[in-house]
Amino acid sequence: xxxxxxxxxxxxxxxxxxxxxxxxxxxxxxxxxxxxxxxxxxxxxxxxxxxxxxxxxxxxxxxxxxxxxxxxxxxxxxxxxxxxxxxxxxxxxxxxxxxxxxxxxxxxxxxxxxxxxxxxxxxxxxxxxxxxxxxxxxxxxxxxxxxxxxxxxxxxxxxxxxxxxxxxxxxxxxxxxxxxxxxxxxxxxxxxxxxxxxxxxxxxxxxxxxxxxxxxxxxxxxxxxxxxxxxxxxxxxxxxxxxxxxxxxxxxxxxxxxxxxxxxxxxxxxxxxxxxxxxxxxxxxxxxxxxxxxxxxxxxxxxxxxxxxxxxxxxxxxxxxxxxxxxxxxxxxxxxxxxxxxxxxxxxxxxxxxxxxxxxxxxxxxxxxxxxx
Amino acid sequence: xxxxxxxxxxxxxxxxxxxxxxxxxxxxxxxxxxxxxxxxxxxxxxxxxxxxxxxxxxxxxxxxxxxxxxxxxxxxxxxxxxxxxxxxxxxxxxxxxxxxxxxxxxxxxxxxxxxxxxxxxxxxxxxxxxxxxxxxxxxxxxxxxxxxxxxxxxxxxxxxxxxxxxxxxxxxxxxxxxxxxxxxxxxxxxxxxxxxxxxxxxxxxxxxxxxxxxxxxxxxxxxxxxxxxxxxxxxxxxxxxxxxxxxxxxxxxxxxxxxxxxxxxxxxxxxxxxxxxxxxxxxxxxxxxxxxxxxxxxxxxxxxxxxxxxxxxxxxxxxxxxxxxxxxxxxxxxxxxxxxxxxxxxxxxxxxxxxxxxxxxxxxxxxxxxxxxxxxxxxxxxxxxxxxxxxxxxxxxxxxxxxxxxxxxxxxxxxxxxxxxxxxxx
Numbered sequence: 001x002x003x004x005x006x007x008x009x010x011x012x013x014x015x016x017x018x019x020x021x022x023x024x025x026x027x028x029x030x031x032x033x034x035x036x037x038x039x040x041x042x043x044x045x046x047x048x049x050x051x052x053x054x055x056x057x058x059x060x061x062x063x064x065x066x067x068x069x070x071x072x073x074x075x076x077x078x079x080x081x082x083x084x085x086x087x088x089x090x091x092x093x094x095x096x097x098x099x100x101x102x103x104x105x106x107x108x109x110x111x112x113x114x115x116x117x118x119x120x121x122x123x124x125x126x127x128x129x130x131x132x133x134x135x136x137x138x139x140x141x142x143x144x145x146x147x148x149x150x151x152x153x154x155x156x157x158x159x160x161x162x163x164x165x166x167x168x169x170x171x172x173x174x175x176x177x178x179x180x181x182x183x184x185x186x187x188x189x190x191x192x193x194x195x196x197x198x199x200x201x202x203x204x205x206x207x208x209x210x211x212x213x214x215x216x217x218x219x220x221x222x223x224x225x226x227x228x229x230x231x232x233x234x235x236x237x238x239x240x241x242x243x244x245x246x247x248x249x250x251x252x253x254x255x256x257x258x259x260x261x262x263x264x265x266x267x268x269x270x271x272x273x274x275x276x277x278x279x280x281x282x283x284x285x286x287x288x289x290x291x292x293x294x295x296x297x298x299x300x301x302x303x304x305x306x307x308x309x310x311x312x313x314x315x316x317x318x319x320x321x322x323x324x325x326x327x328x329x330x331x332x333x334x335x336x337x338x339x340x341x342x343x344x345x346x347x348x349x350x351x352x353x354x355x356x357x358x359x360x361x362x363x364x365x366x367x368x369x370x371x372x373x
Numbered sequence: 374x375x376x377x378x379x380x381x382x383x384x385x386x387x388x389x390x391x392x393x394x395x396x397x398x399x400x401x402x403x404x405x406x407x408x409x410x411x412x413x414x415x416x417x418x419x420x421x422x423x424x425x426x427x428x429x430x431x432x433x434x435x436x437x438x439x440x441x442x443x444x445x446x447x448x449x450x451x452x453x454x455x456x457x458x459x460x461x462x463x464x465x466x467x468x469x470x471x472x473x474x475x476x477x478x479x480x481x482x483x484x485x486x487x488x489x490x491x492x493x494x495x496x497x498x499x500x501x502x503x504x505x506x507x508x509x510x511x512x513x514x515x516x517x518x519x520x521x522x523x524x525x526x527x528x529x530x531x532x533x534x535x536x537x538x539x540x541x542x543x544x545x546x547x548x549x550x551x552x553x554x555x556x557x558x559x560x561x562x563x564x565x566x567x568x569x570x571x572x573x574x575x576x577x578x579x580x581x582x583x584x585x586x587x588x589x590x591x592x593x594x595x596x597x598x599x600x601x602x603x604x605x606x607x608x609x610x611x612x613x614x615x616x617x618x619x620x621x622x623x624x625x626x627x628x629x630x631x632x633x634x635x636x637x638x639x640x641x642x643x644x645x646x647x648x649x650x651x652x653x654x655x656x657x658x659x660x661x662x663x664x665x666x667x668x669x670x671x672x673x674x675x676x677x678x679x680x681x682x683x684x685x686x687x688x689x690x691x692x693x694x695x696x697x698x699x700x701x702x703x704x705x706x707x708x709x710x711x712x713x714x715x716x717x718x719x720x721x722x723x724x725x726x727x728x729x730x731x732x733x734x735x736x737x738x739x740x741x742x743x744x745x746x747x748x749x750x751x752x753x754x755x756x757x758x759x760x761x762x763x764x765x766x767x768x769x770x771x772x773x774x775x776x777x778x779x780x781x782x783x784x785x786x787x788x789x790x791x792x793x794x795x796x797x798x799x
Contacts, residue, residue: 032656282685295659
């Protein structure tokens with residue numbers, strides 16, 4: 001994969017994520033106890049040998065910039081290449097705001113042009129998965145595709161979720177013959193996972209052509225419109241994959257992390273998931289702690305009951321407090337005898353003594369960052 | 374501007390032989406401590422938190438783990454343009470090649486390093502204590518008293534005092550007498566092995582000490598006494614707080630256990646005084662549906678399906694269902710299989726304990742080969758050991774590093790015995 005560079009599209013507005021994405025780009029959503037969503041695709045790229053990665057970002061990117069820094073944690077703080085972050089920049093003619101994914105790439109065409117890699121792997125930044133991209137590149141070269149699109153049989157998705165993604169149809173040679181973006185009535189369960197492999201020079205010319213036609217979107221204006229002219233092939237990804245796009249699927253996907261097989265696939269086999277580290281002491285459990293089926297990060301301090309839940313770094317669960325079926329983000333404090341069930345507490349929330357919050361597995365309650373309840 | 378007021382020299386070459394198997398392949402400062410740290414992290418983090426950004430680390434005994442750990446000093450914010458961390462190992466000179474012969478000699482051999490930094494003051498530290506100390510306050514004290522040497526002291530009990538170097542100081546803190554391990558101590562102010570010297574003065578004494586054939590080249594035995602004799606200005610700086618020498622198996626175990634208490638005397642969680650160390654790349658730890666953890670410290674990457682009580686568990690440890698780990702220290706990436714009972718045990722890194730193993734049984738008899746090391750009831754398992762299923766192990770047992778199934782002479786390892794790699798006692 002020395003010959004491949006990476007582009008991460010870190011996300012447009014996701015109103016379905018409500019409070020979780022008001023203050024941060026969807027790729028920067030905290031996930032799995034210590035990560036942010038973008039860590040997965042970034043680590044996948046690094047683990048596959050990609051050394052030159054650009055991150056295109058638009059909305060509320062402060063926390064993303066803070067997280068990525070120089071790229072050191074992903075071993076992307078390099079003398080040549082490494083990590084490049086491209087927020088929109090206002091140019092003299094007031095242009096520069098990205099009008100779509102293709103426009104975002106076009107605005108940073110100089111990055112594509114000055115890079116030397118033969119191929120580009122383009123991905124969304126909100127997928128939770130572990131993938132070795134070398135196999136996809138091999139496939140891309142073997143079938144002589146212009147664009148290879150990674151897809152997955154979404155057997156474990158509900159129809160309502162399928163209608164939020166790109167659904168494809170393949171011919172017998174795995175060539176993509178139809179691509180419908182967010183169809184009301186999905187015709188198959190083959191969903192695009194928003195990951196594409198393409199020759200760099202071809203990408204540059206497709207972008208130039210797209211923008212020249214006054215169009216701005218990679219999927220709608222390039223992939224769908226050009227399906228007949230260029231060879232788009234489907235590459236099947238068989239592993240675990242979820243993309244974070246709504247509170248419901250954020251919650252479900254987080255809870256999947258309690259499943260040992262999924263955890264093994266994501267975090268242990270075939271390379272590590274890297275993230276920005278924080279210097280926290282190991283978690284401390286006191287006498288009263290009752291913790292079962294839970295993920296607990298460093299710096300937590302537990303004197304209460306925690307079940308079927310995920311605690312991020314530096315969470316305090318005081319005596320008599322009960323945390324069930326919940327996700328509690330960094331630095332949040334649950335005071336004595338407070339209790340939550342099916343709740344997502346964002347960072348630095350304080351749940352004061354004796355308070356009780358309850359959501360539903362389909363509609364978890366979300367408490368936004370820095371709230372005092 | 375770039376001239377340094379103070380730099381630190383950290384003596385990290387000690388073997389720490391009373392830690393037994395824990396220091397077989399690592400210097401004492403490199404021994405793991407507190408669920409994710411190594412002992413040297415406390416002194417290094419003290420430097421960071423005190424604003425000292427230039428540290429020479431003097432290594433000698435088994436430096437591999439230490440060198441690996443420190444690297445370019447990034448975790449301690451010591452990857453710097455000017456200064457930063459430098460590993461100073463013994464080296465061959467034009468006319469001689471020698472090891473560090475004593476604490477003072479180790480500094481003497483690195484006079485060039487200090488001269489290059491050209492500091493006003495140097496602070497000499499030893500990398501084998503657990504404590505939090507703001508060295509900048511000590512430096513202020515040194516400057517205020519116009520001292521030539523300031524020695525950090527801690528009040529110890531009268532009984533303990535005869536194990537330390539004792540400073541007898543007058544009311545304002547000026548040292549009038551120094552006694553090394555006195556039988557009848559006149560005071561209880563013990564030297565912590567933390568010294569600030571005005572460099573020009575120390576440099577002179579080091580050079581003089583080098584030329585003396587019968588010197589031990591030691592700060593406590595030679596440099597401090599001769600400075601006192603010659604009427605130099607030496608001051609005692611009183612430190613109040615948690616300070617532990619973790620030089621023995623028992624002390625090491627105890628200070629780890631201290632961390633599991635409800636309000637530990639030694640607080641690792643103070644955001645204003647963080648302890649830094651390289652962070653392992655591991656997911657948060659997982660507690661299984663039948664897992665149970667109480668009064669313990671658990672690091673990232675662990676998977677706990679059994680029960681843990683009063684223990685310190687390092688990153689990546691797997692404890693399987695039906696197993697109970699109590700009063701123990703389990704180091705990184707070790708796996709303990711189903712239905713074991715582990716009590717009062719220190720298990721090294723990357724070891725594997727089979728099913729149905731019991732450790733910590735029976736009577737408390739000291740180890741037959743090393744009664745001076747293993748006598749307090751704690752069994753120690755070295756790194757990368759593999760203990761076969763169903764083994765029953767007593768107290769004060771030593772299981773060698775790399776000991777494999779064939780090295781075990783039976784299923785019952787009685788208290789006080791040892792299992793050596795290859796069956797040979799060294």
